[in-house]
Amino acid sequence: MNGDETPENDHVAGDVRYSLADNLHLIKEKTGNSSDIVIRRLKTGAESKVETAIVYVGGIADEKTIHEFLIESITNSEKLNDKETGQEVINCISADSVSLGGVKQKTSFSAVLNSLMAGDTVIFVDQTQCAIIASTKGGEKRSINEPENQRAFRGSREGFIESLDTNISLVRKIIKNPNLWVEKMNMGSVTKTDVAIMYINGICNEKTVKEVKKRLAGIEMDSILESGYIEQLIEDVPFTTFPTIYHTERPDMVAGNLLEGRVAIFVDGTPFVLLVPAVFIQFFQSVEDYYSRFDIATFIRFLRVLIFFISLIAPAVYVGATTFHQEMIPTELLIVIAAQREIVPFPAVVEALIMEISFEILREAGIRLPKAIGSAVSIVGAIVIGQAAVQAGIVSPAMVIVVAITAISSFATPAFAMAISARMIRFLFIIAAAATGFYGIILGLIFMFVHLSSIRSFGVPYMMPFAPFIPKNWGDAIFRTPWWTHEKRPELLGNDNKLRQGSDQKPQPPDDREMKVKQPKGDGNETQH
Incomplete structure (x- = not known):
């Protein structure tokens, strides 16, 4: 809900009271006489007859700013010495005595209360039906550091904070x-x-x-x-x-x-x-793709998409191949896998589900544990449990390898939201492969792409530029063409201003192929440019 007036504040709606004591009493009443509500009383005006109060919430307001630019400004202001009425005092404070930006007068008590709770400072003056709101939001906040979840090897090291x-x-x-x-x-x-x-x-x-x-x-x-x-x-x-x-x-x-x-x-x-x-392809792009050369960025993007499909269907392919399509496995490898699974009492699908669920438990435990030991527990736990499961004959070594490759692949997706989606859908593909083999995997992929093609994000097709097919946008999809080819912004996103850069931005080598730096003459101590 927007605005200053909200339903829960209807009981305090109305104008600021004429009496300073009534305003302060109402502030204490509506805040439950909270201990962090700071009230500083002052006397200003001619012969210090006009009572004034400065109210703020400790911890979310910048107390240094309040003392230096509000309290000292009001107490040391010579222009207030000849003011006799509260209205004259409040007008003088608002116009001349406070050296802060964002100073304004409010008459609505609910607006005053909302500003107070947001970290602003409220100045009440006796015998006036308005209050001054001074912008003093501050308090403790985290310093600007590199984001932990989206690290880049090139580019800015600044990340957003909670302010x-x-x-x-x-x-x-x-x-x-x-x-x-x-x-x-x-x-x-x-x-x-x-x-x-x-x-x-x-x-x-x-x-x-x-x-x-x-x-x-x-x-x-x-x-x-x-x-x-x-x-x-x-x-x-x-x-x-x-x-x-x-x-x-x-x-x-x-x-x-x-x-x-x-x-x-x-x-x-x-x-x-x-x-x-x-759009879908956006979740496989990273900020350093635009800072690197186009050939490097293209290779890495293609690798990310390949890794996504590995994390999506690798266990399902193993289950389908070992259960229904043994003829697609090389004979020597099939013999090795069969020998490994000879002592395993469970079918391949149960193996896959046991290992996938176990790894998800380890991954979630590693996140919840303290940072110093979380990664160590995850790695050691995976090694110990995997080795013990193989020795106990619960799973085969090949399944451990497949699950490990799948888990590592899921970490390579730049966007965590897309990676966790693949982790969830992976179980559906495993069940489909256990039911009908590769046919179930292919059918599942068809359903997935049909579903993706039907999604919209604020009116924009989710699978753009693949569906609908927009050749102009392919230069920044799975592949990234050189910057000098990106003359226009992506279709369906930009406004009438489609032009991104000037034409003919391709770097051209000079016609003159001569060396710009001549070889040194004499004893080598002199260089001519």
Whole structure:
């Protein structure tokens, strides 16, 4: 819900009280006389007759700013010495005495209370029916570090933090353009969470911006604690394991997607920023792909897609081959596998399910354990359990190898949301392979691609540029062509401003092939340029 007036604040709706004592009493009453509500009383005006109170919430307001730019400014202001009425004092404080930006007067008590809870400082003056709101949001926050979940070997090392304003500023440092527009709103009737959308006017499709605003305005919840709340409430297809909204911790990733015509959604209190619309191939792209040469980026992207399918169907292929299609396995290898499985009492599908579930348990335990021992427990646990399972005759060594390769492949997908989707669908492919062999795997892939082709993300086909087939966009799909070929932005995303760069950007070697640096003459101590 947006705006200052919210249903739970209807009982405090109305104007600020005329009496300072009544205003302070109402503040204490509505906050339960909380110990972190700080009230500082001052006397200002002619002969110090006008009573003033500064109210803020300790911990979320910048107390240094409050003392240096509010309290000292008011107490040392000579312009207040001749003010006799409360209205004159409040006008003087608002206009001259406070050297802070974002100073404004409010008459609605619910608006004053919301601003106080958001970290602003409220100044009440006796005998006036309005209050001054000074922007003093601050408090302790995490420093800007490299994101842990999206590391890159090349590019910026800055990552988003839990501060909304800081995250917005990180993107503005990259895109220094007045057309980078930001619109803020307040969501969550209880939490009052600040949410902001960011887009580049003139590049982003206006219909996409309107659709984002419409879906955000339709959210009516009492709490928005993380961007995942919003992601689940605005996605096009709620019943799918594939992510239709991209989230990232990297400012350069957000900047690159904004330049393609997407909309970014920031939520206060989380370092994860949402990007819409999203397409399937986007989850296999990484930020360093655009910083590396096109041949290297193409090879790595193709490898990621191959790895995704390995993590998706590798155990199912093993189950199908050993159960139904032994003729497709080389004879020597088939003899080795048969000898290994001779002492295993379970069919291949049970082997696969046991190992996959065991590895998922180890992976989840490694995440929940303290960081110092989590990785060690996961690695040691996998080795010990795998070796013990083979020696006990529960699983065959070949199955351990297949499951290990599958697990490693799942870590190579850049987007965690896509990797965990593959982990879930993998079990369905194993069951399909156990039922009908390779036919079940092929049928499952057909159903999966039909489902992917039917998905939309804010009106954009999820399988673009494959379905619909858009040859112009293939230069930045599985393959990445050189930068000088990307003259236009992706179709179906950008606005009328399709042009990304000038024509004829291909580097041209000079016609003159002569060496620019001549060989040294004489004894080699002199060099001519």
